[in-house]
Amino acid sequence: MYSEIRFTLLAAASLLLAACGGGGSSSSGSAASPVIVSVPAPSTVSSGDALSFTGQANSSAGQITKMYWQIDTLTLGANALTSVTNADCKSTTTSGNTVNCVLQVTPPAKLTADYTYKLSFFAVDAKGNTSSSSTTLQVLQSASVTNNPTVQVGADATVTSGDKVSLTCSGSGGTPATTGDAYSYQWVVNDAAGLTISLAGTTGAANSFVAPVVKTATTVKLQCRVTDDKQKTGTAIQKITINPVVKPTVVPISYSGGTVQPGAAVSLDGSKTVMYDANGNLTSGTIYYLWQFKSGPASALPLQVYNATSSVASVVFPSVVTTTSMYVFTLNASTAPIAADGTSADPVKQRDVVFVVSPLPPITLTSYNLVQVVQSGASVQLKAETPNYTGSAPLYFSWTQTSLPAVALVGTNSQIAGFIAPTVTVATTLTFRVSADYQPITVANPGSASVDLLVQVLPKS
The missing domain is CATH 2.60.40.10 (Immunoglobulins)
Structure with missing residues (x-):
């Protein structure tokens, strides 16, 4: 209701300005056209409420016989208005010789940016004289119900x-x-x-x-x-x-946690844990501890916690981690001994400690002799290179021959393999593939990197 009143008042002001040669809207038509139209000034809204725009038209040459609104989207990719009512001006009102047409629109429910729409109003009188005027509606993204x-x-x-x-x-x-x-x-x-x-x-x-x-x-x-x-x-x-607290209690404290590398051995330190009396004052006494593995990646096995009943325990993370992985451990502390399942005669207080294990770097595999030319009967060496690898985790290799004639390949699970070139009567190209991974290469795990090497065997001269 507020929007409709606001725009109607603005439209009236625009009409007065138009009569004086001014106004905030644009218009078109013959300079001598007796048809005069007006629309509200450009508007910006930040809510999805329905809006009303009143277009007004009159003609000194006769009755207004036709009016309509046209809506254009000025923002590329903008969603259409949710609803548009009375764009054909079938519903109008008159005031003297002025005819009013109220356009009602509802902004789209979802906006991915600020959207701007051009609203153009057209009028035609009984003698075919025409005129038009336009305004803009900007709907801010904050109006989106899913913003x-x-x-x-x-x-x-x-x-x-x-x-x-x-x-x-x-x-x-x-x-x-x-x-x-x-x-x-x-x-x-x-x-x-x-x-x-x-x-x-x-x-x-x-x-x-x-x-x-x-x-x-x-x-x-x-x-x-x-x-x-x-x-x-x-x-x-x-x-x-x-x-x-209502009785003596402990507060588990640990500054462990953070980002670690695969294979790291780290301490789970709860030695800063303290005890308070019923008045909330620090006191001394025996504190019992239990460190537990709480959670890890979905496919990971639970990690063993060493010296789990001490204030300072330790854990070794997997040496092969290919994606960023989070592990959570729980420090249990109490004024009475804690069983392996975490229960105690006195209340058990807990604190979670979170570690993030960084993934191993991707393996880059190549060879400095991707193509070799040898004589029949020659001893051939195939060597895989990992020029960018600087980690300490072991790498696993696997060599296979992918073209005939077959040779007796040795060192198939090493970084360096070899064979004796077969005796051929015409130049023959043999193809070999080496794969590498942080885990043993099997049918189920073909390796995360591979490269092909070519050996051309020539007949003996």
Whole structure:
């Protein structure tokens, strides 16, 4: 309703300006045309509400017999308006000798950019005189109902000092990616309420932290940010209320975690874990520990944790990792012994530690002798080269012959292979293929890199 009133008032103002030779709209027609038309001034909107545009026409030569609106899209690739009503001006009103035609439009529900539309108004009188005028409508992307992702976080919760707090987040809407993860996630502390909040990680839909010790109930706010494929972001906040301890308790602390290389042996250090009394003050006493493997890549086997019941444990990551992989370990701490399944007579407090294992670099395979020419009966050496490889992980090789006549190939699982050239009566080309990988090459694993070598065998002269 507001838009209709606004545009009607603007149209009236435009009509007055047109009579004086001015106005914000463009018009066309014969300079002597008795038909006068007016439209509202250009408009920009940031919502998807329905809009009304009033076109007005009158003629000093007779009655207006025909009016209509024409809509053109000025933004390449823009979606059409969701609805257009009365573009043919079948519904009109009159005021004196002026005829009004109200065009009603609704912006598109989904916009990938700011869209601009040209609205042109045409009028014809009884003697065939014509005139037209145009205006523009710009719809900002913020009007799109799917502009930004919608974010859903876990329910607000109440915990006790020292508890592990799990955070969950999911995204929908916006423009999800068509390959890989649909959205990217980031957790940040929105309001720490004067406390120190250490998140187990910053990326990923799930996260956690250990509730710090408080002496009075304190509410903190954690924000999840979800970004879609168009780099549009939606946010939501999860509130956690932390209550004081009611009996002596431990707070697990570990500064382990981060990015490591394949095959790395790292420490899981929980030695900074502390104990608090019922008044929330630091105290001393025996603390019991249990380190557990929590999760890893979908196809990965659980990793063994060494010295798992000590404050400082250790783990060795797989030596072959071809994609970025996340591993999570849990530090359990209590004032009573902890069983292997994580249970204890006293409350068990937990903290997650996250490691990201970087993938091994792609293997580049070649040979400095891709083509050789030898005599029948000659000893031939085939050597694979990996010029860009600087890692420490072992490489596996496999040689096969892909053309006849067959030869007795030796060293088929080595970087260097060889054979004795067969006796031929005409020049004969033999083809060999070498493949390489970080894991043994089998039928199921043909290797991640390969190259062909040619050996031309000549008859003995």
